[in-house]
Amino acid sequence: MGWLMNRDPKTFHVKSFGCQMNMYDGARMTELLEAQGMTAAVDGVEADLVVLNTCHIREKAAEKVYSDIGRLKREDGSRPMIAVAGCVAQAEGAEIPRRAPSVDIVVGPQAYHRLPDLLNEAKTGKRALDTDMPIESKFGALPARRKQAPSAFLTVQEGCDKFCTYCVVPYTRGAEVSRDWTAIVDEAKALIDGGAREITLLGQNVNAWEGEDDKGRHQGFDGLIRALDALPGLARIRYTTSHPNDMTEGLIQAHGDVEKLMPYLHLPVQSGNDRILKAMNRSHTTRSYLAILDRVRAVRPDIALSGDFIVGFPGETEAEFEDTLKLVSAVNYAQAYSFKYSPRPGTPAADMENQVAAEVMDERLQRLQALINVGQLAFNQATVGKHTQVLLERQGKKPGQLIGKSPWLQSIHLETVAKIGEIVDVEILSAGPNSLAGAELMEKAA
Ligand code: SAM
Numbered sequence: 333m334g335w336l337m338n339r340d341p342k343t344f345h346v347k348s349f350g351c352q353m354n355m356y357d358g359a360r361m362t363e364l365l366e367a368q369g370m371t372a373a374v375d376g377v378e379a380d381l382v383v384l385n386t387c388h389i390r391e392k393a394a395e396k397v398y399s400d401i402g403r404l405k406r407e408d409g410s411r412p413m414i415a416v417a418g419c420v421a422q423a424e425g426a427e428i429p430r431r432a433p434s435v436d437i438v439v440g441p442q443a444y445h446r447l448p449d450l451l452n453e454a455k456t457g458k459r460a461l462d463t464d465m466p467i468e469s470k471f472g473a474l475p476a477r478r479k480q481a482p483s484a485f486l487t488v489q490e491g492c493d494k495f496c497t498y499c500v501v502p503y504t505r506g507a508e509v510s511r512d513w514t515a516i517v518d519e520a521k522a523l524i525d526g527g528a529r530e531i532t533l534l535g536q537n538v539n540a541w542e543g544e545d546d547k548g549r550h551q552g553f554d555g556l557i558r559a560l561d562a563l564p565g566l567a568r569i570r571y572t573t574s575h576p577n578d579m580t581e582g583l584i585q586a587h588g589d590v591e592k593l594m595p596y597l598h599l600p601v602q603s604g605n606d607r608i609l610k611a612m613n614r615s616h617t618t619r620s621y622l623a624i625l626d627r628v629r630a631v632r633p634d635i636a637l638s639g640d641f642i643v644g645f646p647g648e649t650e651a652e653f654e655d656t657l658k659l660v661s662a663v664n665y666a667q668a669y670s671f672k673y674s675p676r677p678g679t680p681a682a683d684m685e686n687q688v689a690a691e692v693m694d695e696r697l698q699r700l701q702a703l704i705n706v707g708q709l710a711f712n713q714a715t716v717g718k719h720t721q722v723l724l725e726r727q728g729k730k731p732g733q734l735i736g737k738s739p740w741l742q743s744i745h746l747e748t749v750a751k752i753g754e755i756v757d758v759e760i761l762s763a764g765p766n767s768l769a770g771a772e773l774m775e776k777a778a
């Protein structure tokens with residue numbers, strides 16, 4: 333209020349929070365604004381337009397957005413145009429400009445292809461809002477993909493019909509929708525032409541993807557992976573996040589015989605206790621989850637496993653939490669993400685009795701994370717001495733040092749004269765919990 337603002341923005345900055353799908357959406361919004369002739373600014377301080385691409389998955393998400401908006405005011409009293417996008421925009425809608433009148437645009441995750449129209453509306457001084465979930469695909473309205481980093485994201489599936497009782501995603505991202513086969517394959521080709529060597533397929537439940545191929549045959553997610561495997565120039569395929577219920581036999585088999593599919597599986601379980609899983613509406617048990625991991629390991633023995641965990645779901649007892657610790661020890665995760673349960677407004681679990689006290693959740697999270705860290709270090713150390721391949725992704729801090737990823741998604745630092753985007757043969761020399769050092773194997777490269 334009372335902030336001075338330039339109503340003809342030439343530069344912009346997209347700030348994305350949260351999951352990889354938001355990173356992908358942020359990249360697409362950047363391409364969309366560039367296609368309008370605008371220029372990306374390095375950070376939000378000088379940009380004429382700032383897009384806050386928000387996440388609603390955890391505690392105080394909306395409060396954080398309001399304080400981020402406040403911070404955009406500059407010392408001289410001016411401010412950029414402000415657009416709030418992402419899941420907080422979807423959940424809060426018109427409440428955002430009511431509470432933060434300096435916001436010019438509110439756009440939900442299924443409507444951001446309309447950003448240029450909304451921007452034109454906002455330029456005339458109106459407040460522009462679009463939180464519709466249109467049936468027609470936003471993807472078709474977005475410009476073609478541009479130059480890429482060696483590792484690129486590609487969203488193939490959006491939304492979720494699973495309604496886990498703690499989760500806001502089915503409300504903010506809408507129903508489960510699979511993108512069209514040809515659109516995905518074309519986007520993958522454009523990414524490869526732009527320099528991508530690795531593509532990570534994204535979706536809230538990416539392995540629920542299904543559709544018809546270019547010959548009209550019904551295909552599951554494994555069929556899509558096999559089609560991408562056939563694309564020349566692509567070296568690596570990954571996917572995230574997958575749901576245990578959609579781990580089909582075909583997909584498990586693909587881990588055994590599709591060479592480009594990297595030996596890494598992020599398969600969230602959330603809890604190691606069946607009563608809690610039922611209360612979460614997860615529709616899998618610890619036993620069925622472990623059976624899937626056994627089948628994947630049978631076809632791909634070197635697979636690195638990862639998962640998500642929630643501690644302190646309403647009613648979780650100490651013994652039920654300890655079941656989670658037991659599961660973590662039994663699986664030997666290469667890495668895992670763990671969160672304190674956060675009541676999300678409008679979800680069934682938020683109204684459940686027996687909410688767990690904050691200090692109990694803190695203590696459980698610490699114990700779980702300590703155990704996960706031990707496993708992560710052990711996994712990394714077990715790869716020391718191995719010869720593997722590293723996709724070089726970015727510059728390291730030291731001169732001549734590059735950082736890349738192993739097939740198991742480990743960050744490997746090495747000195748090399750090879751270039752970003754190349755895949756080099758490496759021996760792993762040493763390992764910490766989060767990064768490893770390697771040496772290039774010269775005899776192979778010669
Ligand atoms: N669809 C994936 C699945 O079901 O496994 C996960 C997608 S979700 C956006 C990412 C992770 O956020 C979940 O796996 C869960 O661990 C965590 N999460 C979701 N809602 C949460 C909540 N209310 N409190 C704490 N963590 C939550």
Ligand code: SF4
Nearest residue numbers: 492494495496499501
């Ligand atoms: Fe949320 Fe994943 Fe459950 Fe869907 S399956 S409701 S995205 S946690």
